[in-house]
Amino acid sequence: MSTSKHLGATASHDSAETRRATREWAASVGIPAENLIELGRGGIENMVAIEQCWALPGAPYFQGVNGHVSTVGALGAFASALSYGTAAYLVRGTTWVKVPKSIKIVARGQTRPGVTPRDVSEVVMHRLGASGAVGMVMEWTGDWVDQLSMGQRFGVCSQAIFTGAWTAIMNPDDRTLDYVRSVTDRPFDPLVSDADAAYARTLEIDVTEVEPIVVPPPRRLDVLPVSELVGTPVNWGFVGSEANAFIEDMRLVAGVLADRKVHPGVILNVTPGTVKVLREALDERLIDVLVDAECVIPTPCAGMDGGWNTPLAAGDVCIATGPANYPGRMGSTEAEIYLASPLTVAASCVAGKIVDPRAMLGS
Amino acid sequence: MTPLRGNAWLYRGLLDVDWELCSWSLVRDLRRQGIEITYETVGKYCLAEVDPTFAERVVPGDFLVGEENIGYGHDHDHACISIRGAGVAAVLCDSSAPYFLRNCIDHGLPVVEVPGISSQVQTGDPLTVDLIAGRVTNGRTGAELTFGSYPPFLLERLDEGGLYPWLRKQGPLKKVWVGDVVTSRVGAAR
Numbered sequence: 001m002s003t004s005k006h007l008g009a010t011a012s013h014d015s016a017e018t019r020r021a022t023r024e025w026a027a028s029v030g031i032p033a034e035n036l037i038e039l040g041r042g043g044i045e046n047m048v049a050i051e052q053c054w055a056l057p058g059a060p061y062f063q064g065v066n067g068h069v070s071t072v073g074a075l076g077a078f079a080s081a082l083s084y085g086t087a088a089y090l091v092r093g094t095t096w097v098k099v100p101k102s103i104k105i106v107a108r109g110q111t112r113p114g115v116t117p118r119d120v121s122e123v124v125m126h127r128l129g130a131s132g133a134v135g136m137v138m139e140w141t142g143d144w145v146d147q148l149s150m151g152q153r154f155g156v157c158s159q160a161i162f163t164g165a166w167t168a169i170m171n172p173d174d175r176t177l178d179y180v181r182s183v184t185d186r187p188f189d190p191l192v193s194d195a196d197a198a199y200a201r202t203l204e205i206d207v208t209e210v211e212p213i214v215v216p217p218p219r220r221l222d223v224l225p226v227s228e229l230v231g232t233p234v235n236w237g238f239v240g241s242e243a244n245a246f247i248e249d250m251r252l253v254a255g256v257l258a259d260r261k262v263h264p265g266v267i268l269n270v271t272p273g274t275v276k277v278l279r280e281a282l283d284e285r286l287i288d289v290l291v292d293a294e295c296v297i298p299t300p301c302a303g304m305d306g307g308w309n310t311p312l313a314a315g316d317v318c319i320a321t322g323p324a325n326y327p328g329r330m331g332s333t334e335a336e337i338y339l340a341s342p343l344t345v346a347a348s349c350v351a352g353k354i355v356d357p358r359a360m361l362g363s
Numbered sequence: 364m365t366p367l368r369g370n371a372w373l374y375r376g377l378l379d380v381d382w383e384l385c386s387w388s389l390v391r392d393l394r395r396q397g398i399e400i401t402y403e404t405v406g407k408y409c410l411a412e413v414d415p416t417f418a419e420r421v422v423p424g425d426f427l428v429g430e431e432n433i434g435y436g437h438d439h440d441h442a443c444i445s446i447r448g449a450g451v452a453a454v455l456c457d458s459s460a461p462y463f464l465r466n467c468i469d470h471g472l473p474v475v476e477v478p479g480i481s482s483q484v485q486t487g488d489p490l491t492v493d494l495i496a497g498r499v500t501n502g503r504t505g506a507e508l509t510f511g512s513y514p515p516f517l518l519e520r521l522d523e524g525g526l527y528p529w530l531r532k533q534g535p536l537k538k539v540w541v542g543d544v545v546t547s548r549v550g551a552a553r
Binding site for chain 1: 377379381382386387388389391431432435436437438440443459460461464466469470516517527530
């Protein structure tokens with residue numbers, strides 16, 4: 001059980017009340033105290049699930065709320081939230097599924113410098129469309145996927161719901177199995193799709209053609225090349241959420257910010273997804289870079305996503321790696337949220353306006 | 364379960380659970396004010412960003428009709444609560460986002476996927492929806508559309524008014540089922 005995902009260290013009475021109520025309920029039903037993953041210990045619950053391998057290849061994985069549990073599908077698990085039906089599942093031990101069709105993504109090639117997995121996944125979703133995969137499972141395949149690290153794979157799977165899909169999945173390979181074995185000894189039976197499996201649809205993409213993208217408010221899949229939005233002033237930046245709160249993302253940001261500072265008119269919030277990511281970032285001296293660049297580094301959680309930590313006010317313009325850009329998502333409904341990759345966010349926060357991150361590489 | 368009868372309210376385009384159907388940030392702000400999110404408290408905000416008059420004009424028993432992927436986005440059930448709270452008896456659509464489908468059913472609100480319905484219905488049309496026979500009839504045009512009917516176990520829950528009213532009818536709950544994940548030591552992994 002993870003209670004710190006969105007609330008983080010929010011200084012509000014109702015988040016304190018939520019914590020207290022959760023503690024009391026957990027104690028009353030016999031959940032061991034160490035299973036309540038609180039501040040200082042956890043972070044984004046999907047990422048904690050991954051770090052602990054609560055999900056395993058070849059098995060279903062159900063959690064309470066949050067459709068971004070699709071992130072966990074990169075382990076080769078069928079990952080779903082139960083949402084309002086969660087308590088009933090805990091009581092009865094059974095639930096129901098309407099068996100979904102699958103849609104196959106075949107991503108081939110290598111991205112060019114300055115282009116990240118976030119850019120590729122956004123372009124794929126844009127091509128599928130907001131209703132391109134309604135009710136389906138997005139199965140990510142292809143040699144581009146094969147060469148992604150686990151942290152990159154998880155991020156790619158995190159946004160599936162925005163195509164109407166239920167969840168995402170990747171066929172477990174040696175990298176997946178090595179990862180799971182490094183975490184747990186629990187037995188599992190990995191499954192992979194049959195070579196002749198039937199898919200509702202297949203979308204092929206050559207990732208070499210992908211450019212850095214930006215998604216302007218308010219529509220989730222109005223994905224544009226960054227060149228169309230260059231020059232848009234921003235006064236906030238956010239790197240985090242299960243799309244981009246892994247150590248790989250912290251490295252991308254630190255790579256841009258080394259020997260640079262965030263623009264004086266901008267606040268850049270970089271929130272590692274879990275305590276483990278924070279520890280790794282500390283060990284790699286990435287936090288030094290972020291501190292020297294004058295970033296805000298909150299306690300591991302979902303960060304600015306949800307508007308609980310460092311919320312936006314009317315008139316604020318934020319460039320973010322978060323999952324959503326609808327009005328009010330990060331605070332005021334009169335604020336604007338542009339979605340982009342960690343590189344684009346970091347570079348734009350140095351410039352004080354949206355820029356093509358490739359202009360800042362290698363200098 | 365008798366056929367449902369009411370008038371249609373057709374809204375085109377993508378209906379996001381967090382904006383068009385019921386603003387997520389508004390519900391967040393209500394919670395901060397200490398207001399409990401119930402059918403009564405949020406029904407009035409249903410579709411407010413698309414049609415501010417909907418909640419006042421909709422008559423209990425009416426139908427919300429949408430195009431494909433209704434309930435787009437997150438698995439947030441405040442939208443289902445809002446739609447049911449406004450008095451809608453069922454949601455009809457060309458297709459439904461998967462979490463919206465589950466959450467509505469669990470809240471006792473049928474979501475009926477009938478491909479093509481959005482082009483067969485106009486706002487104000489009197490409709491009859493038979494969940495058991497799997498049939499929607501438009502009283503104005505005479506058109507009849509069929510759909511795959513719900514499995515009996517879901518019809519049972521809808522009949523009771525949702526998952527939890529149905530669950531309570533199953534008898535006293537003896538104890539919370541605590542499965543492997545909860546009782547095993549988290550972090551026992553290497």
